[in-house]
Amino acid sequence: MTEAVPLLDVADLTVEFTTRRGIVRAVEHVDVRIAKGETVGIVGESGSGKSVTSYAVMRILDRAGRIAAGAVHFTGLDVRAASEDQMRNLRGREMSMIFQNPRAALNPIRKVGRQIEDVLEQHSQVDSSALTDKAIEILDQVRIARPRERYHAYPFELSGGMCQRVVIALALACRPQLLIADEPTTGLDVTTQKTVMDLIVELTKQRGMSTILITHDLGLAATYCDRVVVMEKGRVVETALSREIFTAPSHPYTRKLMRATPRPGTSLRDLLPEDESLYEARPPTATPTLQGGGKPTESAARSNGKSGAPLLVVEKLVKEYPRKGLGGFAKIFQRQPAPEPETFRAVDGISFTINRGESVGLVGESGCGKSTTSTMVMRLIDKSDGVIMFDGEDIGAIAAKAFAKLPLRKRIQMVFQDPTDSLNPRFTAARAIADPILRLANLKGRESVRARCEALARQVGLPVELLDRFPHQLSGGQKARVGIARAIALNPELVILDEPTAALDVSVQAVVLNLLQELKDTLGMSYLFVSHDLNVVRLLCDRVIVMRAGRIVEQGPTEEILVSPQAQYTRDLLAAIPHPMFA
Amino acid sequence: MGPRLHGDDYMVGANAAMLMMVVKRMLIAVPSLIGVVIVTFLLTRALPGDPAAYFAGPAATKEAIEQIRVTLGLDRPLYVQFIRYVGDLARGDLGNSLTTGQPVGYEIKTRLPASAELTLLGLMVSMAIAVPLGILAATRPNSIIDHVCRVVSTAGVSLPVFFTGLILIYVFYYLLGWAPAPLGRLDVFFSPPPHVTGFYLVDSLIAGGGEVFFASLKQLVLPALTLGIFSLAPIARMTRASMLAVLASDFVRTARASGLTPFTVIVTYAFRNAMLPVITTLGMVFSFLLGANVLVEKVFAWPGIGSFAVEALIASDFAPLQGFVLTMAVMYVVLNLLIDVLYGLIDPRVRIEA
Numbered sequence: 001m002t003e004a005v006p007l008l009d010v011a012d013l014t015v016e017f018t019t020r021r022g023i024v025r026a027v028e029h030v031d032v033r034i035a036k037g038e039t040v041g042i043v044g045e046s047g048s049g050k051s052v053t054s055y056a057v058m059r060i061l062d063r064a065g066r067i068a069a070g071a072v073h074f075t076g077l078d079v080r081a082a083s084e085d086q087m088r089n090l091r092g093r094e095m096s097m098i099f100q101n102p103r104a105a106l107n108p109i110r111k112v113g114r115q116i117e118d119v120l121e122q123h124s125q126v127d128s129s130a131l132t133d134k135a136i137e138i139l140d141q142v143r144i145a146r147p148r149e150r151y152h153a154y155p156f157e158l159s160g161g162m163c164q165r166v167v168i169a170l171a172l173a174c175r176p177q178l179l180i181a182d183e184p185t186t187g188l189d190v191t192t193q194k195t196v197m198d199l200i201v202e203l204t205k206q207r208g209m210s211t212i213l214i215t216h217d218l219g220l221a222a223t224y225c226d227r228v229v230v231m232e233k234g235r236v237v238e239t240a241l242s243r244e245i246f247t248a249p250s251h252p253y254t255r256k257l258m259r260a261t262p263r264p265g266t267s268l269r270d271l272l273p274e275d276e277s278l279y280e281a282r283p284p285t286a287t288p289t290l291q292g293g294g295k296p297t298e299s300a301a302r303s304n305g306k307s308g309a310p311l312l313v314v315e316k317l318v319k320e321y322p323r324k325g326l327g328g329f330a331k332i333f334q335r336q337p338a339p340e341p342e343t344f345r346a347v348d349g350i351s352f353t354i355n356r357g358e359s360v361g362l363v364g365e366s367g368c369g370k371s372t373t374s375t376m377v378m379r380l381i382d383k384s385d386g387v388i389m390f391d392g393e394d395i396g397a398i399a400a401k402a403f404a405k406l407p408l409r410k411r412i413q414m415v416f417q418d419p420t421d422s423l424n425p426r427f428t429a430a431r432a433i434a435d436p437i438l439r440l441a442n443l444k445g446r447e448s449v450r451a452r453c454e455a456l457a458r459q460v461g462l463p464v465e466l467l468d469r470f471p472h473q474l475s476g477g478q479k480a481r482v483g484i485a486r487a488i489a490l491n492p493e494l495v496i497l498d499e500p501t502a503a504l505d506v507s508v509q510a511v512v513l514n515l516l517q518e519l520k521d522t523l524g525m526s527y528l529f530v531s532h533d534l535n536v537v538r539l540l541c542d543r544v545i546v547m548r549a550g551r552i553v554e555q556g557p558t559e560e561i562l563v564s565p566q567a568q569y570t571r572d573l574l575a576a577i578p579h580p581m582f583a
Numbered sequence: 584m585g586p587r588l589h590g591d592d593y594m595v596g597a598n599a600a601m602l603m604m605v606v607k608r609m610l611i612a613v614p615s616l617i618g619v620v621i622v623t624f625l626l627t628r629a630l631p632g633d634p635a636a637y638f639a640g641p642a643a644t645k646e647a648i649e650q651i652r653v654t655l656g657l658d659r660p661l662y663v664q665f666i667r668y669v670g671d672l673a674r675g676d677l678g679n680s681l682t683t684g685q686p687v688g689y690e691i692k693t694r695l696p697a698s699a700e701l702t703l704l705g706l707m708v709s710m711a712i713a714v715p716l717g718i719l720a721a722t723r724p725n726s727i728i729d730h731v732c733r734v735v736s737t738a739g740v741s742l743p744v745f746f747t748g749l750i751l752i753y754v755f756y757y758l759l760g761w762a763p764a765p766l767g768r769l770d771v772f773f774s775p776p777p778h779v780t781g782f783y784l785v786d787s788l789i790a791g792g793g794e795v796f797f798a799s800l801k802q803l804v805l806p807a808l809t810l811g812i813f814s815l816a817p818i819a820r821m822t823r824a825s826m827l828a829v830l831a832s833d834f835v836r837t838a839r840a841s842g843l844t845p846f847t848v849i850v851t852y853a854f855r856n857a858m859l860p861v862i863t864t865l866g867m868v869f870s871f872l873l874g875a876n877v878l879v880e881k882v883f884a885w886p887g888i889g890s891f892a893v894e895a896l897i898a899s900d901f902a903p904l905q906g907f908v909l910t911m912a913v914m915y916v917v918l919n920l921l922i923d924v925l926y927g928l929i930d931p932r933v934r935i936e937a
Contacts, residue, residue: 060839062831063724091842099840104833107852109930118851119841154931170841 005076007210008034008057008095008178013070015049015056026052026065028234032212034178039204039211041221041242043257044231045505046476050214053231054180058095059087075177093123096171098200100183102163106155112166113139113151116173123174135173142169142199160366161192165199172203179204182214189365189532194576197224216505218261222246223578230254260510262535264562268517271510271539309392310353311494311526312377317386317396319347319372346372348550349386354494359520359527361541361558363534363573369550374496374530378414379403390494410440413492417499419479423471429478430467433457433485440490456485461515477508481515488519497529501536513540534573538562546570601927605920612916619912620672623905624665632899638681668905677909678902682894687906690891695910696781697768698880698887702872704784704803705810706865713815714861717822721830721857722849732819740816748809748882755805763801765883773798806883810876814868821864825857832856859930866922870915 015027027049034040042050055061057072059079072079074095079087099105107115116135120126126134132151139147142165155163164184171179181200185193201224204211215221221228221242228245230238230253238251249255260271320343347369354360364370375381377388379400388396395408403409413436416422423432430453437443437452454464462481471479480500487495497516501509517540520527531537537544538558545555546567554567565571635652636643643651652658656667671678677687713736720732739747748765755762763770768783773795776786783799829835830853838852877889888907895903927933 058840060836088842088844091840093842097837097840099833099837101833105837107834107838107856108932109856110852118838118843118847122841122843122847156932167837170837 006033007036007038007075008032008212009071009073010053010057011071011073013053013056013072014068015052015061015065016068017065019064025068026234027056029070030231030234030236032229032236032239034210034212036177036210037205037208038227039201039213039225041213041215041225041228042231043215043218043221043228045216045257045507047233048231049234050231051182052234054097054182054212054214057180058091058097060091089123092119092171092176093174094176095178095180096174096176098164098167098171098179098181098184100186102160102167103155103158105167106163106170108155111152111154112158113153115166116169119170119173125174138169138173139166141203142166142172144169160188161196164188164192164196168196168200168203172207175207176209178210178212180212180214183216184213185220186216190534190573190576191365193220194578197578217578218246218257218506219263219578230257256507260506262506262509262513262533262539264535264538266539268510268514268539272514311356311358311391312354312528313387313389314353314373314377315351315387315389316349317347317351317373317376317388318345318349318384319369319376319381320345320384345550347376350547350550350552352545352552352555354526354528356493356526357520357524358543359529359541361537361544362528362530362547363532363537363544364547365532365573367549368547370530370547371498373547374414374498374528377494377528378412378496379409407440410436410490411492412494412496413487413490414496414498415483415487415500418503419476419483419500420471420503422483423479425471428468428470429457429462429474429482432471432482433467433489436486436489452489453485456489457481459488459519460485475508476504477511480504480508480512484512484515484519488523488525491523492525494526494528497527497531499531502531502533509536516540534562534577546573601924604927605924608920608923612920616909616912616916619909620669620905621665623908624668627899627901627904628661628664630896630899634681634899634901637898637900672909677906680895680903681900682898682903687902690903691888691906691910693778693781694886694888694891697885698873698876698889700782700784701803701806701879701885701887702810702869702876704807705872705876706814706869708807708811709814709818709868710865712811713819714822716815717819717861718826718849718854720819720823721826724827729823732823736816736819739812739814742812743878744809744813744876745878745882747812748806748879751805751809752882762805763798765802765805767884767886768799768802769795770798770802802883806879806885809879809882810872814872817864817868818861822857822861825860826853829853829857855929859926862922862925862929866918870911870918873911873914 010030010032013027013030013032014025017024017026030049030053032040032042032053042053044050052061052065055065056067057074057079059067059082061067067080074090077086077090079090082090106112113132113135116138117131120131120134121128136147136151139150144150144162144165150158150162155166158166168184179200184200185196188196197220200211203209213221213225222245225242228238228240228242229236230245230251232253237253238245238249240250245254246258249258256273259273262271323342323344350369350373352360362370362373372381376383376396379388379395379398382400383396386396387394390408390412393408395403395412398406398408427435430450433453433456434449437449443449443452453467457464457467460481462478462485466474466478471482474482483500500516501512504512513536516527519525527540529537529541541558543556544558544561546553546561546569548569553569554561554565561570562574565574633648635648635655635657638655639648639651649658656664659667668678675688677691679686680690683690716728716732716735720726720729723729752762752765756765769775776783776790776792776795779786779789784796784803787793787795787799830849835848835853838848843852873888876887877893879885880887880890888910891903892907894900895907923933
């Protein structure tokens with residue numbers, strides 16, 4: 001890095017937010033310098049202030065936030081002192097931004113082409129007569145196939161990856177010097193993540209642009225950035241070249257983050273910091289030592305009972321949905337039979353088994369049918385065809401509505417993806433955990449229900465004094481624990497985990513994954529672990545099923561699949577995971 | 584579906600989908616209208632009071648009342664009366680009003696436009712004030728303008744319409760003399776324009792009579808203002824809430840980060856999205872006002888449909904009541920359809936789902 005005048009110079013930046021509880025400092029004394037053509041990653045967990053820093057650079061902080069101290073210079077211009085007009089000319093033209101959740105980042109009721117034109121027009125990049133052609137050209141540059149047609153598309157008609165390309169097109173339309181990408185690939189599939197990141201890197205390199213990549217994913221930052229800035233609680237804790245930071249991290253927080261990032265060759269226990277214990281409140285009984293890879297200890301309570309027969313057998317399972325489009329009256333008016341079949345198979349004849357005490361990973365990209373499969377096994381929706389046998393009973397034949405009231409319901413439970421959305425905001429943690437107990441267990445009396453809740457809370461490492469709090473008063477990790485306690489409240493035999501850690505920070509994810517492993521070992525449950533993250537599946541699962549377009553591509557023991565995958569699709573999935581070079 | 588089609592094909596597809604939705608909605612409305620016909624028929628029969636006695640007058644003998652009952656067909660069993668009513672309805676005959684002696688169809692034809700014109704204008708006044716106020720309040724939360732918005736809309740909805748109406752008449756007619764006498768749709772010195780739409784403003788323009796236009800506009804101003812003030816609150820509050828939600832959304836942040844002007848951000852990006860719930864509110868307010876502005880019609884001697892219906896109700900006059908309820912039901916169906924079509928025009932997502 002030469003010591004020329006940096007493109008962006010953030011010095012001693014402090015940002016404050018006025019909240020009901022007084023003034024909160026989201027960012028404190030942050031220094032970041034970005035040279036021309038450089039790609040810098042800002043890495044941190046939620047609440048680290050990484051996004052706020054970038055909003056301050058563009059001066060798009062919301063009303064409650066303000067730059068309290070420090071200076072931001074962009075190509076020599078003092079951003080703090082600049083007028084709103086000056087800033088508006090900079091935004092979109094000199095510095096622009098790509099956001100998380102691309103579909104929400106686009107105006108839902110305006111054609112994507114028009115949205116690009118709005119930006120071009122604002123910065124008077126082209127004559128109004130050439131606007132449309134220019135917009136189409138830009139769509140083409142971000143590799144959108146058939147850009148002339150896609151110009152007329154609305155965001156809801158495009159896939160997530162495609163929407164992100166449009167957002168990139170918006171950001172790069174006026175050829176800015178600085179691109180700020182705020183979690184640009186969070187929520188996208190690994191393969192889409194790879195194509196989107198490759199596209200960003202290619203376009204920015206081509207144009208000699210500087211990039212700030214804001215991410216929680218160390219692997220992503222290490223793969224794509226020249227330099228990395230690690231932030232924690234509003235402060236920069238470490239800045240270094242990405243080669244150096246990952247081989248020799250100097251700050252303990254960086255080390256903790258690195259440890260918590262799942263990657264090949266590590267075990268569950270490795271994710272946790274060396275010096276911290278797994279639980280704040282560990283139950284005095286039943287704590288089998290977590291050995292090595294966290295493989296299931298066969299001493300589990302129930303698993304030895306009927307070890308021969310598999311717990312769950314799924315055979316030729318099918319779920320069909322009517323194809324969207326002209327229905328009802330259209331059929332009457334249409335003389336000719338439709339060329340396409342009228343149903344769409346979300347799940348297309350899949351078969352697998354889960355043994356007692358086993359955890360099976362169900363992996364695939366969004367839309368592959370993995371969630372539909374798990375919801376059918378959970379008996380929340382009805383199958384179209386096929387068999388679901390649970391412990392010798394044909395539960396697939398029972399209607400989903402009827403299933404909710406059967407004693408069988410107790411034996412299959414679920415942990416949902418979003419720990420916040422899956423909790424009733426008006427229920428306390430205790431009430432949420434007690435919910436299945438009140439509905440399905442024969443537990444009478446307030447005291448005994450409360451006692452059971454407290455026992456469960458201790459089991460999942462949730463401090464008992466938090467039981468009377470509401471979801472918004474709990475942290476993400478604590479909410480995840482509540483969700484898990486609720487799922488295991490009735491001692492289920494099969495627990496379906498639907499991306500239980502997708503919404504959590506890596507360090508919290510590490511703890512939750514370890515908790516899940518330990519619970520499985522003590523309680524002898526089986527897991528069906530639905531995920532798109534192969535690195536996480538690797539840690540927790542004995543066997544893996546890879547799904548694509550409603551079918552099973554490949555299934556087998558985890559190590560076998562991940563080390564020597566047979567199907568090309570599995571190889572593509574594995575290759576798309578960022579491969580940072582850190583120890 | 585969408586993405587695979589060419590732009591022009593896409594529009595054709597969207598229009599076809601829209602047409603399909605309109606037809607579908609029309610058909611869905613048929614059973615509810617049949618229900619309305621049956622329920623209003625039964626309800627009017629269940630009302631206390633005897634139309635024959637009312638019609639015959641206080642001095643009539645028992646025989647005379649009985650005579651009238653027979654001529655009106657009220658002595659027949661209920662189902663016979665119903666079949667006759669439905670038969671008449673099928674021919675477009677809504678019966679005669681006993682109080683005015685006019686056919687109900689004619690009464691509705693003249694009075695509905697009077698009410699609709701007043702209500703529409705009232706809504707326009709209301710929107711012209713409430714929507715900008717709501718937007719301003721949303722873009723500057725907790726500012727003076729936000730508080731003004733809150734106070735104005737609360738005051739508007741808490742003051743009863745007859746009170747606002749009387750105050751307006753007192754100030755603008757009695758004290759200042761700016762407004763004409765609150766005596767109906769047109770000053771006595773003018774004759775109504777030839778009937779085309781029934782809206783005097785429109786008809787007078789069609790007839791080319793500028794004077795009549797201004798005369799009827801003068802008559803409309805105060806009652807429309809009264810209605811407008813009353814309906815400010817729901818529109819302003821909904822605009823504000825909806826704008827606040829949209830302004831906090833991701834795509835508005837994108838628009839800001841792209842350097843678009845505040846005007847483009849607020850109008851093209853935020854407001855068009857925020858309009859959707861506002862339109863729904865508008866539809867509700869309109870259908871509510873249309874039937875419920877009896878008090879305004881009374882205060883301004885407006886020959887509207889609301890006062891007509893209330894008079895018919897007091898007289899147990901079946902035919903106008905049934906006609907009124909049926910008209911309102913049809914209006915409601917049409918209005919909701921219009922709103923859905925409007926919704927579809929603004930929001931492409933609705934078109935596809937329909």
